[in-house]
Amino acid sequence: MNITEFMNQKFPGLELEPPLFYNWDVAIRFELGVDYRKTDGENSVYINNVYIRAITLFKTLHLPEDEIFMVVNVNDFGNRKVFSHRLKVFSKYIKEKHVLYKLQQVTIPYGFPEDVEEEKYKTHRFSLKCKTSDIKYISLLKAICNHDMGFKPSISYDVFFINTTKETIFRVYDDRGSDLLASSPDKISHIYEQYNGWILDYDRELIDEVFK
Structure with a gap:
């Protein structure tokens, strides 16, 4: 099953773009960053606790042999070398290079056409079918969390982990939080x-209504 077939069957009508939480009924929004202070640096308690929460959620959700689609949206504003960026995002965080032969790319409309001249802006969506064990997810998650903090290495793109085994979608949007979606409440009630x-x-009341 390819990613389009899976999404149509399990998440019909859902677009892989932010904000995921508000676009799907069965969803949880987690807070990753707590008690941030302007003086918090790269080795602060704050950012290390962000890493711990992001990594813990990912490990709990994704067993090593789970089938995963790792999806990266790269916005093209007419001045980006998107294919070199693609190589950096995937080659750096996939353990075995032969897995990269499965990498696919499609061009889709830019997600916020009201903000720009639509014909000039577009999004390149890269998707890789693999197993959880193929991904260097610890360093990848840290890079995602680092972006808004200004730390290196960092990843500025939207990255989605679609678990076809568990029928879930997981996304860390930055150091502040992450979204978890599922095809039905029973898939993530334990989480x-x-x-x-x-x-x-802030979103607890909406979330409690789904699971209680």
Whole structure:
């Protein structure tokens, strides 16, 4: 099954673009960054706790042999060498180079056409079918969390982990938080219970309605 078939079957009508949480009924939004201070640097308690939460959620959700689509949206504003960026994102965080032969790319409309001249802006979507064990997910998640903090290495693109085995979608949007979606509540009810204390309070009422 390719990614389009999977999304049409399990997440019909859902677009892989932010904000995921508000675009799907069965969803949890987790708070990753807590008690941020302007003085927090690269080795601060704040950022290390962000890493711990992101990595813990990913490991709990994705077993080594789970089938995954790793999807990266690269926005093209007419001045980016998107294919060189593609190589950096995937080659750096995939363990075995032969897995990269499965990498696919499609061009889709830019997600926010009202902000730009639509014909000049577009998005290149790269997707790689692999297993969890193929991904250097610890360093990848840290790079995603680093972006808004200005730390290196960092990744500025939207990265989605679509677990076809568990029927879930996981995305860390930055150091502040992450979204988890599922095809049905029973797929992630154990995550809701186990990490209830990490749920973003702002959206807790909406989330509780789904799982209670």
